[in-house]
Amino acid sequence: MNRERIQLAHGGGGQLSAELIAEVILPILGSQRPGRLTDAACLSVDAGRLAFTTDSYVVQPLEFPGGDIGKLAVCGTINDLAVAGAQPRALSLSLVLQEGLAISTLRKVLTSAAGAARDAGVEIVTGDTKVVGREGCDGMIVNTAGVGVVAEGAELGFERVEQGDCILLSGALGEHGLSVVSCRKGLSFATDLRSDCAALHELTGSLLASLGGNVHFMRDPTRGGLAATLAELAAAIGRDVEIQEEAIPVNPVARSAAEMLGLDLLTVANEGKLVAVVAARQAPRALEILRSHRLGAKAAIIGTVGEAASGPLVEMQTVVGGRRIVQMPYGEELPRIC
Amino acid sequence: MxxxxxxxxxxIRRHLDALKSLGSAPVRIMEVCGxxxxxxxxxxxxxxxxxxxxxxSGPGCPVCVTDGAYLERAIHLSRTRPDITLASYGDMVRVPGQSGSLADARCAGADVRVVYSAGQAVEIALACRDRQVVFLAVGFETTAPGTALALRRAQREGLENFSVLTAHKRILPAMRALLVGDDVRVDAFLCPGHVSVIVGWGVYRELVDRFARPCVVAGFEPSQILAGVAEILRQLAEKQPQAASVYPPVSREGNRVAQAILEETFVPADAVWRGLGEIPESGLDLREELAAFDAARRFELPDYPTQDPPDCRCGDVLCGRCDPAECPLFSRRCxxxxxxxxxxxxxxxxxAAAYQYERFRKR
Incomplete structure (x- = not known):
């Protein structure tokens, strides 16, 4: 029997399952909660509002510059809580493993997930493991769910966004998507680009602590990038949105990589960036707060919320002074061929 | 910037003022590069x-100019031969044909894989010796050298399970075709940067001599495109059309090494372009000595008629006869x-570019 690789029996609920949990998973993830394994984790929380979210993560390759699927799964779910105005309290982490996956890869991914959770001060309190055949998935699928406590005074939502509000972006675009593409099979090109994968709850927490109800809406522009986030915002609030390309923070390496591949940086995924819509008079203060945190050092005010419109559009004034619209991308943009 | x-x-504004006073504006500039x-x-x-x-926007996007019949042949192969793996550039997979797209064929069980280069298709053939790997070779003089190098490698490795279905195209004959006839809509060409790196800007002299249209190669930064436009307008205002380049990587002669590789691999052949029809010597067929790698000869492929979808004005768009938004299908059914x-x-x-970036609200 190959002890280095995942077998179907590892997900069967028998001895091998118990061994995998005891020898691989718990030593990495379980150290925070020693004791008997029960069917559910019990959490004590103060009275207030809870935020609850879940997300499944599939990424190829499983490891990429600046992170891996484990760190991604932890930070991604923390960020979903963070932009809902919550501070994360506990996470679940469930694995769907492909038969034949190297156990060393699993260890690496779990170690990185545990590290990301520890750095963020959040516990992974429950989980599950299943194994599927070789056709069932590519390497592994990770699902995380998270609960968090919503900050007092936070009132976030599309309905809170008003004409004249300022749109802030915490940093440069496209680092995650492009660093993943840069090491994808058949397309590898060397860059020193690293995924921006990071937990945003400190950033959102300090914004809300200072500005409370003046923060009207937050979102992390992941798949579909800034374009999807703003297009969705405009559609949901029924107002035009105006942004300035010149104001958008740029990572020159990411820009060159996007140009080479024919991709629009606005549509490339980010995993550690924040879009915040803030009341205009508080925007300078919001910018100051974002810039004082290492994850928001390059933050900028990139645009404003405009008038109500029946077919609301996101319009961008380009660096050269032209105008274009910014739309929800169709799906995954494909690198060009010539 | x-x-x-x-x-x-x-x-640009200065030259435009001069052209307006001559009654020569607006100026219609066609770019032939996606x-x-x-x-x-x-x-x-x-x-x-x-x-x-x-x-x-002229015939500069390789996927857009590829004839529907070529797509039908590829779909036919993928559907009728379970031992075949098609290796294709990504965009090609979504183009709808009479009998669906390659993506539809894939959903129905065909083995269609997206590759980023011809070399990657050879890798698949090396790894899966029991499968016939057919590379869908589309694109201009920019991607054709990659196909040529892949074929060399296949030859060297003695690969019997690799072939290409070629629809490579040459841009110059298409530009020429757009200037012939009574209904010419093009005042000048903004010539492609990538293709011109290979073929050199000197080849456009023929068009200037024969049709008196400026042909200016420009790079891809917005400022480089504006430099190209300024040069075109200067030539028009001074009534001195020329072949020229404002893109430093492009020389007059082009890349001789790449040209030699193309010549060793391909021969010019008549080819059908979507919207433009058949254009003499505008395609690149495999040389006789590489016939063994020609999927069109290795497999039985029925002839399909060239047929564009009804009401679709892609052909007129590619010839500069209509703007995308003037097509009755644009942003409605398409x-x-x-x-x-x-x-x-x-x-x-x-x-797609007009839809994605220029669909402003009508004011």
Whole structure:
């Protein structure tokens, strides 16, 4: 029997399952909660509002510059809580493993997930493991769910966004998507680009602590990038949105990589960036707060919320002074061929 | 980036004023490069230059110009031969044909894989010796050398399970075809940067001599495109059309090594372009000595008629006879999500670029 690789029996609920949990998973993830394994984790929380979210993560390759699927799964779910105005309290982490996956890869991914959770001060309190055949998935699928406590005074939502509000972006675009593409099979090109994968709850927490109800809406522009986030915002609030390309923070390496591949940086995924819509008079203060945190050092005010419109559009004034619209991308943009 | 742009813009406005006083504006400039099409739209250059310059997006997107019959042949192969793996560039997979797209064929069980290079298709053939790997070789003089190198490798490795279905195209004969006839809509060509690196800017002299249209090669930054436009307008205002390049990597002679590789691998052949029909010597067929790698000879392929979807005006768009928004299907039945015509599929297609970046609200 190959002890280095995942077998179907590892997900069967028998001895091998118990061994995998005891020898691989718990030593990495379980150290925070020693004791008997029960069917559910019990959490004590103060009275207030809870935020609850879940997300499944599939990424190829499983490891990429600046992170891996484990760190991604932890930070991604923390960020979903963070932009809902919550501070994360506990996470679940469930694995769907492909038969034949190297156990060393699993260890690496779990170690990185545990590290990301520890750095963020959040516990992974429950989980599950299943194994599927070789056709069932590519390497592994990770699902995380998270609960968090919503900050007092936070009132976030599309309905809170008003004409004249300022749109802030915490940093440069496209680092995650492009660093993943840069090491994808058949397309590898060397860059020193690293995924921006990071937990945003400190950033959102300090914004809300200072500005409370003046923060009207937050979102992390992941798949579909800034374009999807703003297009969705405009559609949901029924107002035009105006942004300035010149104001958008740029990572020159990411820009060159996007140009080479024919991709629009606005549509490339980010995993550690924040879009915040803030009341205009508080925007300078919001910018100051974002810039004082290492994850928001390059933050900028990139645009404003405009008038109500029946077919609301996101319009961008380009660096050269032209105008274009910014739309929800169709799906995954494909690198060009010539 | 802004300063050179401002300089080019001032120059453009000056020449446009001169052209307007001569009654020669608006000027219709056709770009024949998908990347130019995309950058024009993304940078908002149409809105920036206003009415004086009309950009026409010509046959510069490889996916858009590929004839529907070629696609039908590829789909036929993927559906009828379970031992075949098709290796294709990504955009090609979504183009709708008479019998669905390659993506539809894949959903129905065909083995269609997206590759980023011809070399990757050879890798698949090396790894899966029990499968016949057919590379769908589309694109201009930019991607054709990659196909040529892949074929060399296949030859060296003695690969018997690799072949190419070629639809490679040469841009110059298509540009020539657009200037022949009574209904010429093109005042000048903004010549492609990538293709011209290979073929050199000297080849466009023929068009200048014969048709007196400026042919100017430009790079891909918005400022480089504006530099190209300024040069075109200068030539028109001074009535001195020339072949020229404002893109430093392009020489007059081009890349001789790449040209030699192309010559060793391909022979010019008549080819059918979507919307433009058959153009003499505008395609690249495999040389006789490489016939063994020609999928069209290795497999039995029925002839399909060239047929564009009804009401689709991709052909007129590619010839500069209509703007994407003038097509009755544009943004109604034909969107990037559910494309009818090929120009809506590729992100470099004229219709996709117009849809994605220029669909302003009518004011």
């Amino acid at each position: 802004k300063d050179p742009c401002d300089r080019h813009l001032r120059e 990347t130019h099409t995309m950058v024009l739209a993304r940078a908002g250059l149409r809105s920036l230059l206003g009415e004086g310059v009309r950009f026409l 969107t990037p999500r559910d494309p009818v015509g090929a120009c809506m599929v590729s992100s470099e297609g004229a219709c």
